[in-house]
Amino acid sequence: MQKILIVEDERDIADLVGFNLERAGYEVLKAHDGITGADIAIHERPDLVILDLMLPGKDGYGVFKELRRDSRSRDIPVIMLTARAQTEDRIQGLEAGADDYLTKPFSPKELMLRVQAVLKRADGPPGSVEVSYGPFRFDKNSLKFYLEGHPVELTSTEFKLLLFLTERAGKAQDRNDLLRTVWGYSDEVHSRTLDTHMKRLRQKLGEHAAMVETVRGIGYCVSSL
Missing domain, CATH: 3.40.50.2300 (Response regulator)
Incomplete structure (x- = not known):
């Protein structure tokens, strides 16, 4: 229970x-x-x-x-x-x-x-326990994120956003799809806060921030390696 x-x-x-x-x-x-x-x-x-x-x-x-x-x-x-x-x-x-x-x-x-x-x-994303992509590594069990092997403190929202994009790297993800995935639905308020979460996420990624691309008129994308 x-x-x-x-x-x-x-x-x-x-x-x-x-x-x-x-x-x-x-x-x-x-x-x-x-x-x-x-x-x-x-x-x-x-x-x-x-x-x-x-x-x-x-x-x-x-x-x-x-x-x-x-x-x-x-x-x-x-x-x-x-x-x-x-x-x-x-x-x-x-x-x-x-x-x-x-x-x-x-x-x-x-x-x-x-x-x-x-x-x-x-409950955490389904599938394999760990996801690695270039300098990124995700531990789905603990919701921990590692950048070039070093732990980076992400909020659960930032973790889910970056994982969702990484698992679909190279393909632009629609804003509404991102909102529904993380918050369960989309509205104007969540759409505005999505951009703030992305801004903070890029700051935490440091020199790798460019891997999270803004796709004008669509949403966001993790770049292909």
């Missing part, structure tokens, strides 16, 4: 989300402030965290940063669930590295679909 942590100070919302998760077969943990939420996430290591942003004690962004700093919680996927509904708020959440961002009021059915999509992505 997969375990999901809800960090939400409004108890009626936490109970509503928890009820739907339990009905879908998940084990549910709850925290009603940011400090407790971060502590439970780090020590219980749930399969997913549903995180409100406006929390007492420590806000959602503070919790998120703490989870990403700690090796025990670094790879736990996070869905931000918040009343901050402006487009720029959604972009900020996704660019911070959240796996998804859902605004209140929300449909419990939509939330369940997003939970399923994020957990499916977190």
Whole structure:
């Protein structure tokens, strides 16, 4: 049974989300402030965290940063669930590295679909355990990436984007295909944050950044060797 942590100070919302998760077969943990939420996430290591942003004690962004700093919680996927509904708020959440961002009021059915999509992505790509291509090496089990044999810290989103492109090297990949692969669907907000993820990814690739090409009018491509 997969375990999901809800960090939400409004108890009626936490109970509503928890009820739907339990009905879908998940084990549910709850925290009603940011400090407790971060502590439970780090020590219980749930399969997913549903995180409100406006929390007492420590806000959602503070919790998120703490989870990403700690090796025990670094790879736990996070869905931000918040009343901050402006487009720029959604972009900020996704660019911070959240796996998804859902605004209140929300449909419990939509939330369940997003939970399923994020957990499916977190299971890791199917196929062989390792993929090597030129200076790139991917370990799918640990979601670790190596550049010329040296480990490079990628977020899970960056890892999935680069792996998807590398496994299709030499062929331009449509933006919408990339968005559906990583986030499960495409929209304007995710399309904008895709470019930000690509920019950060190239920075981490250093002298090999040119291997990730922008294909005007289509999307992106890892160049042929």
